[in-house]
Amino acid sequence: MKKIFLSLILLAGTMTSIVSCSDEKLDPQASSSSINMTSPTGGSFVLTGTTAGNNAFTASWTPAEFGFSSSVTYSLQAVKSTDSFSNSSQAIVLGTYSSDADVNEKAVTQRILNNLLLSAGGSIGTSGSFKLRIIGKPSTQLSSSTNGVSAVSNEVTITATPYDTFDEFQKLYLPGSYGGASTFADWSGAGNSATIFSAGNDGKYEGFVWMNVSSPEFKFNSDPTWSGNDKGESSADGSFTGNLGGSNIKPADGAGTYFFTVNWPALTYTMAKRQVAIIGQATPNGWGSPTYLTFDTNPASPYYRMYTLDLALTNDEFLIRLKDDWSVKMGTLSGNTENTTTGGQYKIKLNGGNMKVPAAGNYKVVLDIRNSANYNLRLMPQ
Incomplete structure (x- = not known):
């Protein structure tokens, strides 16, 4: 009986050892230097709304090494240069690649980089210094894993000036008598007026404008400084002129939120009051x-x-x-x-x-x- 009991103890110890070794193989640890980000290596980047679709740079890096073959999901992280990276640092996914690949790369557009820098705390219109790094994780690893593995690249410092994402789209200004009561300015010639946007950048605009006066008046204006000839004042319901000669547009339904569609090339518009x-x-x-x-x-x-x-x-x-x-x-x-x-x-x-x-x-x-x-x-x- 004692021999049987002793054999069971030895068998349990052997099984524990096997499971322990298996766990180590299932949970390998990646070195923090296992990725080398080869591009960018630094530099200054000019970001603008009008060139948002252009490439800012092509990120390049060497593959992560986890000690086993797998597909790896790589993300680009950014923080202000005065901040430290953490698991919660803002990131964008660059893609999923085989760990057998020699070098991985992904073009990063100005729009993607701009959104990343804004989410990292960058200020619109202000040049700032940021740190970038790349993180790789096995693509099968759950994001909620508490004992997961990751590979982290070297840090690279860049400078860039984020732009307002609204600047990616054509704007049409609606200066008018309602401005001062609606967080803007009355008949502003300095761009301090409500705007609607062209999602397709094709001269066709739509948008909502809150007009907080009982008898609002306004004009369409493609130039916020009043210095051009295409001010788009109204000439009749549903149409407007492309010069300074038209009259004010006067919504008949009083104060509230209005929805507009404007076809600038055709000089036509629609306007309707809406609840929200x-x-x-x-x-x-x-x-x-x-x-x-x-x-x-x-x-x-x-x-x-x-x-x-x-x-x-x-x-x-x-x-x-x-x-x-x-x-x-x-x-x-x-x-x-x-x-x-x-x-x-x-x-x-x-x-x-x-x-x-x-x-x-x-x-x-x-x-x-x-x-x-x-x-x-x-x-x-x-």
């Missing part, structure tokens, strides 16, 4: 009655000139409704019911599908419809 509200089973009023959002007029707010509301939401569906007869709404890009993201920008479109709150809770609903190329919604946990 959230509605759906996820809201306190259900699908029966909308809950209206408020235009944020506080310049110190991170949601300045967006529509916001603090609201308790359930784990259910909702839409942004812009007209009571349901003919105009905003929802998912796919047109299907989708879970929204929590905290991040969730892109939406006119007449999209139902959105769904991912988890019940108290949220700040933030609707950003300043730029027709990037209508988006945020659910910020409170």
Whole structure:
């Protein structure tokens, strides 16, 4: 009996040793120097909205070494040069490559680099110093893994001046008598007026403008300084002139939010007053009655000139409704019911599908419809 018991102990020890060795092989450790970023090696980069699609640089690096063959997902991280990298540092995925490849590379456009630097805390219009590095992880590794492996490259310092992402798109200005009451300036000739955008950069614009006066008047203007000849003042409902001779456009429905479409080459436009509200089973009023959002007029707010509301939401569906007869709404890009993201920008479109709150809770609903190329919604946990 004693011999049997002793044999069991020896067998258990052997099995423990085997499992331990197996765990070490399943959880290899990558050296922090196992990736060498060979490009860029530094330098200064000029970023502009008009050249957003051009390449800023081509990132190149040597493959990560994990001690076993696998496909590896590589990401480019950035922080201000005065900050330190962490697991939460902002990053963009460069792609997934075989670990057997000799050298990996990926072109990084000015738009991608600009978004990365802005998310890392860069200031629009201000030259800054940033650190870049590349991280590689096995593509099969879960992002939530607490004992996962990664390979980290050397750090490279660059300088760059981020631009306002609005500058990627053609703007049309709407100076008018409502400006001073709506966070802008009355009849501003210095560009301090509401704008609408051309998502296709093709002279066709759309957008929402909040006009907080009872009898607003305005003109279309492609030049914020009033120095050109194509001011686009109104000549009749639905059309306007391309010179200084037209009269003011006068919306008849008083104060509120207006939606515009403008075809600049054809000198035509449409204009309609809209409500801005959230509605759906996820809201306190259900699908029966909308809950209206408020235009944020506080310049110190991170949601300045967006529509916001603090609201308790359930784990259910909702839409942004812009007209009571349901003919105009905003929802998912796919047109299907989708879970929204929590905290991040969730892109939406006119007449999209139902959105769904991912988890019940108290949220700040933030609707950003300043730029027709990037209508988006945020659910910020409170």
